């Protein structure tokens with residue numbers, strides 16, 4: 152029987168990062184495919200409340216490691232690697248967030264394990280299970296086989312629905328790790344404060360590109376009307392017009408909202424890689440040949456400075 | 472200070488990648504190859520650090536003889552010497568990191584700067600593996616606070632700030648929810664994000680000079696590294712296509728479609 156260990160991610164505030172629940176679904180599916188059992192791990196300064204929150208999700212056990220401070224790769228690598236060995240996990244995975252992308256390959260390095268990043272699904276079952284993952288900005292979906300005993304996986308959240316509680320109460324076990332001195336010191340975290348929903352969790356995302364010339368007022372106003380998040384293309388982030396946290400794409404966030412509005416975005420494959428899984432895509436661009444129209448369900452060839460306010464006013468009327 | 476940077480050879484990010492119908496790979500005809508865009512940023516950052524603090528930039532690449540093109544490109548940008556690990560077969564991230572760890576043991580750089588991800592495999596792993604194999608501190612996804620259109624960028628200032636005593640580097644990182652800042656003791660591994668800098672073009676004199684710069688050739692066997700892949704690709708497929716959409720003539724039609732057809736508002 153295999154053991155699938157899914158790592159929960161805590162936000163700097165100590166709260167559970169929601170992407171963890173997508174990874175829990177990925178872990179459940181993997182446990183089913185491999186005839187194994189699901190375990191969860193919660194690492195941080197105070198893991199107990201989050202472990203409690205996760206008790207109803209059907210894990211065989213929840214392992215907590217306390218006494219850690221703010222996330223830095225080295226101490227978390229030490230703690231997680233020791234835990235993986237102690238529970239004899241065959242698979243260890245977490246969401247492909249910034250922390251997941253930073254931490255997991257380092258843990259894989261310590262335990263000399265192979266790793267598949269941004270796993271989207273599985274093929275086969277039992278010990279022969281293989282992993283589907285994107286390559287070349289999602290132009291190709293590859294199936295990969297990992298041949299080390301321990302297999303490390305990061306999961307693409309948009310491909311696995313958020314887990315719902317299944318009832319039952321997992322056993323919570325405290326694990327004590329020995330944490331050596333780190334060569335890295337945390338200095339600070341400059342948070343992008345926003346009252347809007349999280350980009351990766353929002354039902355609606357309104358994104359602006361270079362076509363906005365840095366004026367995001369109308370993009371934000373439409374997002375706010377629809378209770379949505381604001382996204383951006385890389386060009387806009389590079390120009391320093393919006394925080395990096397807004398970036399959607401191959402090297403930024405992958406989103407799949409119910410409605411994605413792209414305004415003044417040309418639709419480079421690197422951008423499409425982060426949003427083409429959205430349910431409905433609207434593109435507003437003044438160039439009728441822009442590649443974004445190839446993925447848009449509804450394309451409007453127009454000046455965004457005219458179309459966005461008009462769209463917002465009509466939708467506001469509709470809402471009454 | 473000595474800085475090791477990497478230069479993976481990848482398909483030009485503007486190339487159209489198409490999967491063969493039998494799933495065995497991609498069509499290679501007409502593809503152009505370049506240095507991985509993130510690695511070009513690594514080379515640029517190395518050059519800026521060397522210009523500010525003195526020292527040299529060594530560029531390394533793993534692959535068949537064709538990767539010498541990417542090494543020459545980095546040399547033309549201004550890197551001082553190159554290390555080519557000659558290996559023609561398939562490689563995984565653990566294998567590449569194992570080779571780069573040996574190169575670092577030989578070259579003893581103060582910093583190894585890699586791209587955060589190679590835009591062919593999109594794995595985002597080698598830098599983290601490398602830091603672990605060497606037991607070094609690391610800072611992934613290095614960025615900077617100033618924009619790529621700022622004065623600091625125009626002055627070609629490095630985004631990585633080496634401490635006055637030369638013992639640590641301060642790195643601003645792109646993470647979820649904002650920017651993280653770390654102080655990492657040297658030697659350290661840093662991986663680049665796109666906002667770290669705007670790489671320079673190779674000048675004509677640079678290209679001429681690069682021709683006479685040394686490229687040292689190494690092999691996995693010589694370095695004592697077993698590079699048998701632990702990750703193998705068994706199949707490739709095209710992603711599911713989206714069904715074709717329509718163009719709407721005006722905002723009123725758009726709103727009508729969103730309401731009664733897509734039912735999303």
Ligand SMILES: Cc1cc2nc3c(=O)[nH]c(=O)nc-3n(C[C@H](O)[C@H](O)[C@H](O)COP(=O)(O)OP(=O)(O)OC[C@H]3O[C@@H](n4cnc5c(N)ncnc54)[C@H](O)[C@@H]3O)c2cc1C
Pocket residue numbers: 359360361362363383384385386387398399400401402403404414415416417418419420421422425435436437438441453454455456484508509590665
């Ligand atoms: C390694 C690498 C990784 C990358 N990763 C990402 C990524 O993760 N995410 C990402 O987004 N990009 C990424 N990029 C960048 C990507 O290749 C494109 O350069 C970028 O997405 C372009 O942004 P844009 O569409 O906003 O700008 P442009 O391509 O300049 O397009 C602007 C568009 O706005 C339209 N426009 C202008 N004015 C108006 C107006 N008034 N009204 C309506 N339309 C208007 C124009 O017709 C044009 O189509 C990456 C690039 C590289 C090399």
Ligand SMILES: Nc1ncnc2c1ncn2[C@@H]1O[C@H](COP(=O)(O)O)[C@@H](O)[C@H]1O
Pocket residue numbers: 477478479480507509510531532533534564567584585586587588589590592593594595596597598
């Ligand atoms: N064959 C290679 N030669 C040199 N550097 C490489 C090679 N493969 C990967 N790298 C480096 O590792 C980084 C991350 O690659 P990856 O983990 O494969 O996404 C790249 O940006 C390169 O800097």
